[in-house]
Amino acid sequence: MAELTRRALVHDRHGPPEEVLELRSEPLPPPDAGEVLLEVEAAAINPADLGRINGSYGTLARLPAVAGLEGVGRVVAIGPGVGQLKPGNRVRVPGDRGAWCDRLVCSADDLLMVPESLPVEQAAMAFVNPPTAWRLLHDFVALQPGDWVVQNAGNSAVGQLVIQLARIKGWKSISLVRRPEAADALRAVGADVVLLDDDEAVAAVRDRTGKKPPRLALNSVGGPSAFRLTRMLAPEGCHVTFGGMARDPAPFPTRHLIFNDISLRGFWLTRWMQTASRTGIRELFTTLFPLIESGRLKVAVEAVYPLEDYRTALKRAFSPGRRGKVLFRPAARS
Missing domain, CATH: 3.40.50.720 (NAD(P)-binding Rossmann-like Domain)
Structure with missing residues (x-):
């Protein structure tokens, strides 16, 4: 596999997002044994993200950290020993790895498959x-x-x-x-x-x-x-x-x-996700996905931005009077 780079919203310290977040290009290693390479389709902006960035949340990522707890992506490549996933599969982006990026490498274990029938923006907001x-x-x-x-x-x-x-x-x-x-x-x-x-x-x-x-x-x-x-x-x-x-x-x-x-x-x-069984977690989303697909459960979308416009996106996401969620569409590059 050719050498990869990725763009990500990273912070080296905790503080106000407008002060500590930076959009960086950085090298990305190919997936190792048991790992997959994902391209992020869309990622949501939530209040919990603000807490993780400013240091007030219940759990904090090791710094430097890629921000973003929620998103959906596609498998691009798999490492040796990955048997349940294949390129093209749509999956939940694991929040502990950071979703505000265009690509990431993560463990294949416990990646949750996401139905193709879900609209991409609703899929990105399905996990919090x-x-x-x-x-x-x-x-x-x-x-x-x-x-x-x-x-x-x-x-x-x-x-x-x-x-x-x-x-x-x-x-x-x-x-x-x-x-x-x-x-x-x-x-x-x-x-x-x-x-x-x-x-x-x-x-x-x-x-x-x-x-x-x-x-x-x-x-x-x-x-x-x-x-x-x-x-x-x-x-x-x-x-x-x-x-x-x-x-x-x-x-x-x-x-x-x-x-x-x-x-x-x-x-x-x-905490619920940490203590629930794998079966319990999958059963929960097996219940929720059809409700989202049918439109009976729906989160309104206020606006969608590329990663480059993160300052505008974050300001809008936490402004009073907005009528929906703000998301990133990272648009991964070759």
């Missing part, structure tokens, strides 16, 4: 938010048809997927948002109730749910918003935190924890 939404709705409360789920940040990618999955399963969703103009987009994807995330929301939720208040609350904001969610829950309800966008501590009402027997839990998809 959809499984997070699924696990949040299935791992903490045995929801029954007609049960209510309440969440803040309803217009986030996970929030919209929670709405879609709840509709599929026959559960009802209440989504709290900071901006009134976000409501129409959430109703379009199936939200039953959309409310402003303010002090009036607690009474509004009680009015809408009557004698059947939510049994599950999903918090990705923190601060006063997390407090309000706890007050909305039914006795023996469960409050699950999986994000902290407000970067404020989450105070909880002691009265509700004691007298309503509210459970406080946390969820991190990375």
